[in-house]
Amino acid sequence: MEIVVFGAGALGSMVGGILAREHHVTLVARDPHARRIAGQGLRVVGELDAHTRPRATTAPTPEDLTCDLVLVTVKAYDTDEAARTLATGDPELVCSLSNGLTEETLAGHLGDRVLAGSATYGAELVGPGEVRCTGVGRIHVGEFADERLDGDEAGGASRRAERVAAAFREAGLDCTADPEMPRRRWEKLAVNAGINAVTALARVPNGALADAPGRAVAHRAARETARVARSQGLDLADDEAVAAVDTVVRETAANRSSMRQDVESGSRTEVDAINGAVVDRGTAAGIDTPTNRTMADLLGTWERERIEE
Numbered sequence: 001m002e003i004v005v006f007g008a009g010a011l012g013s014m015v016g017g018i019l020a021r022e023h024h025v026t027l028v029a030r031d032p033h034a035r036r037i038a039g040q041g042l043r044v045v046g047e048l049d050a051h052t053r054p055r056a057t058t059a060p061t062p063e064d065l066t067c068d069l070v071l072v073t074v075k076a077y078d079t080d081e082a083a084r085t086l087a088t089g090d091p092e093l094v095c096s097l098s099n100g101l102t103e104e105t106l107a108g109h110l111g112d113r114v115l116a117g118s119a120t121y122g123a124e125l126v127g128p129g130e131v132r133c134t135g136v137g138r139i140h141v142g143e144f145a146d147e148r149l150d151g152d153e154a155g156g157a158s159r160r161a162e163r164v165a166a167a168f169r170e171a172g173l174d175c176t177a178d179p180e181m182p183r184r185r186w187e188k189l190a191v192n193a194g195i196n197a198v199t200a201l202a203r204v205p206n207g208a209l210a211d212a213p214g215r216a217v218a219h220r221a222a223r224e225t226a227r228v229a230r231s232q233g234l235d236l237a238d239d240e241a242v243a244a245v246d247t248v249v250r251e252t253a254a255n256r257s258s259m260r261q262d263v264e265s266g267s268r269t270e271v272d273a274i275n276g277a278v279v280d281r282g283t284a285a286g287i288d289t290p291t292n293r294t295m296a297d298l299l300g301t302w303e304r305e306r307i308e309e
């Protein structure tokens with residue numbers, strides 16, 4: 001497959017580096033990372049091990065973007081700009097692995113070529129040309145438009161999602177085309193809504209949410225997310241969202257969540273695409289989401305202060 005990874009930071013470099021074992025991969029990255037990869041290739045270290053030679057560019061041409069598949073791995077707040085650039089080319093399929101509800105933004109520019117994806121692999125950039133896999137997880141891909149469709153059209157697995165999943169597996173990544181992708185997307189949102197902002201604000205590892213009072217706040221955020229999901233036609237019970245939070249807290253107990261890492265490094269967070277998305281969709285559906293609103297407001301206040309500094 002001809003695959004472009006748009007936004008090759010931590011996750012995109014790791015996934016792109018592994019995909020390059022079997023496919024023609026172009027990484028869209030920033031310098032000096034892109035320059036180093038173009039010169040010396042890309043090393044994946046840690047729980048996965050590879051040294052591959054994907055192409056790397058900072059300025060993809062429309063020809064570069066006319067490929068079989070684009071994987072979008074930018075931070076959620078860069079999705080709109082990425083989508084505008086992607087629309088200058090003609091990719092057959094576009095699949096987002098970003099956290100937050102980013103697929104609608106991509107589809108606004110790229111139409112029904114967009115698939116949803118979610119990744120539970122962990123990745124951290126070591127330095128230019130090198131990325132560490134900090135946890136082997138799983139990737140799910142599938143149609144995301146279920147909440148806009150009815151009856152026989154609903155469901156996330158499709159021939160094109162199966163084709164993407166098979167390409168990932170060929171390269172050695174654990175990937176499944178998920179018949180329940182629309183629901184999974186919201187379950188992942190509930191997990192991120194519950195864990196990320198609480199750990200960022202309290203500056204604790206994910207495992208600290210195994211106990212009160214952090215656990216209770218995370219559960220409230222997850223329940224609100226499930227309620228909003230149901231208002232969009234998704235079958236996500238409160239208990240299921242809460243259980244998903246507990247499972248991820250247990251499985252990633254030692255992790256610093258991505259939002260905590262962002263806050264500690266003074267970087268913008270993805271709170272708008274996570275807690276903010278729950279608030280916005282809840283408001284549109286007439287559902288109050290006070291826990292998500294409070295967390296979005298607190299982190300938003302911090303972000304504004306940081307930007308003004």
Ligand SMILES: NC(=O)C1=CN([C@@H]2O[C@H](COP(=O)(O)OP(=O)(O)OC[C@H]3O[C@@H](n4cnc5c(N)ncnc54)[C@H](O)[C@@H]3O)[C@@H](O)[C@H]2O)C=CC1
Nearest residue numbers: 007009010011028029030073074075076078098099122123
């Ligand atoms: N790192 C991880 O372990 C995981 C990350 N995610 C999600 O994946 C997404 C990406 O996360 P990370 O890789 O950690 O972030 P990151 O910040 O390391 O990577 C994003 C990269 O995109 C680049 N970028 C953005 N716009 C660009 C453009 N126009 N041209 C070239 N490069 C561009 C940025 O410079 C950055 O290097 C986030 O939504 C995150 O929540 C999900 C699961 C695991």
Ligand SMILES: CC(C)(CO)C(=O)C(=O)O
Nearest residue numbers: 195252255256257258259
């Ligand atoms: C699953 C979790 C919470 C793991 O830390 C994550 O996705 C993140 O940190 O963004």
